[in-house]
Amino acid sequence: MAAVFPANQVIVVGGGLAGMSAANTVVELGGRTVLLDKSSFCGGNSTKATSGINGAGTKTQKTKSIPDNAEIFIADTLKGGAKKPELAKVLCANSAADVDWLVDKFDLDLSLVARLGGHSQPRTHRGKERFPGMTITYALIQMLEKVAEKTNRARIITKAEVYKLLQNGKSVVGCEYKKAGKVVKEFGPMVLASGGFGADFGSDSLLATYRPDLLHLPTTNGEHCTGDAIKMGEAIGATTIDLEWVQVHPTGLVKPDDPDAKVKFLAAEALRGVGGIVLDANGDRFCNELGRRDYVTGEMWKNKPPFRLCLNKAAADEIIWHAKHYTGRGVMKFYPSGEDLAKDMGVPLQKLVDAHQKHFEAAKKQARRAAMNPRHPRHPRHPEP
Incomplete structure (x- = not known):
């Protein structure tokens, strides 16, 4: 009853x-x-x-x-x-x-x-x-x-x-x-706030219906994200819109002992925001890490995996809680030196030195432009539109 x-x-x-x-x-x-x-x-x-x-x-x-x-x-x-x-x-x-x-x-x-x-x-x-x-x-x-x-x-x-x-x-x-x-x-009145469908990989799932090209990718969504509310709405005749707009996040963290897991840890965008750089298998930096997610993802498709998100000491210190948490979960690794990282990647140390130096010089150049141009969006007196 x-x-x-x-x-x-x-x-x-x-x-x-x-x-x-x-x-x-x-x-x-x-x-x-x-x-x-x-x-x-x-x-x-x-x-x-x-x-x-x-x-x-x-x-x-x-x-x-x-x-x-x-x-x-x-x-x-x-x-x-x-x-x-x-x-x-x-x-x-x-x-x-x-x-x-x-x-x-x-x-x-x-x-x-x-x-x-x-x-x-x-x-x-x-x-x-x-x-x-x-x-x-x-x-x-x-x-x-x-x-x-x-x-x-x-x-x-x-x-x-x-x-x-x-x-x-x-x-x-x-x-x-x-x-x-x-x-x-x-x-009573209903508020449906039960999330999306990124973790539903079934053949009859919303993901299979609207973006079958993404079924092979892992997700950073929780396993509960199976689009239940959307399906309930459809069952009573509700119209849906924009379900084809599924975002692919560029940085998920891979556990070395379970690299093929369908659910990944999310690598916070803040890791890139504090100065982390993304390198391909050859040790090359190939994109602007602070570009839109679709842009960063697109550039990753064009380059050679595996990809590494690298933070030097200054960047890691700025977001130390995250770094310690990820390291403790076994999805981030601490290297005593750049030489150790280069050896693990199988690339010349100078490759990593060059990548970091170019990133540093680009950041300095942007800072100079902001300081000199009041209309630059990073200038403290940038006028409101």
Whole structure:
């Protein structure tokens, strides 16, 4: 027999940052919510985010005199290949308020700001320790857990596999899920925030339907990312758009003892943002590491694997928590010297010296251009458009 709960609530499916943001916002505005997640714990892919969260015109940027705003962010997004200006505007125009909300509401440290791939300004925010995705998402989880413990305004239900949307006519009025062998119905407005389908490699998967050319690649998505909510929407006649736009991230970390694993560790873009360089099997640097992801990925297709992401001491010290974590997980290796790295790669040491020197000279040249040209996006007095 199915259990039935009252409808004076908002139902959120998915316990990552999007779902937790929605649920916390409902509570903040005086409502009630139930959050459902099929995994045994909340967090989702959001906890894997290792570089930070983007915001243009944030309080943190202003304290650092970074001349950024929503218009510059929108321009960068459209230049990066976004096809729908109206969606880019929503994403970018709300970004400052969203980052400030995280800092103010959840007492988060997002005081470090870096310029990463595709951005003309430093706008990727993170804290001084740990992975920012984990820190941010857990803060929201803990806030909602406190509400659930002390009041009846929030419930968090894990191991809850939502498999059906309930309708009254053409309107969605709730959902049905399975937990511990029981069927449960929840009624209320629905927020679907259960992520994408990058880890669904089946022959009938959304990935096979829309991007079969990518089925052979591994993923950095969690194994839970199988497009359940999209399929539920399609089952009741919902229209989908843009499902063919699957991003291939250029840097995943390979475990030496399991090189063919379909799920990889994500190599944070921040590793490149602090000065890490990507080398091919010959020890050659072949791309701008801070270019758009599709560009970096495209250049990797043209060159010879295996590829190595190399950080010198200065770069590693700037992101030392990440480096120690990756090293501890066996997906990053410390070399006492460049000579040791060259020997392991089977290339002349001078190859690595030349690659690092050219990178260093290019960085100095860019810094000089920024200092001399007030209209350069890295100049401290760069005028707003």
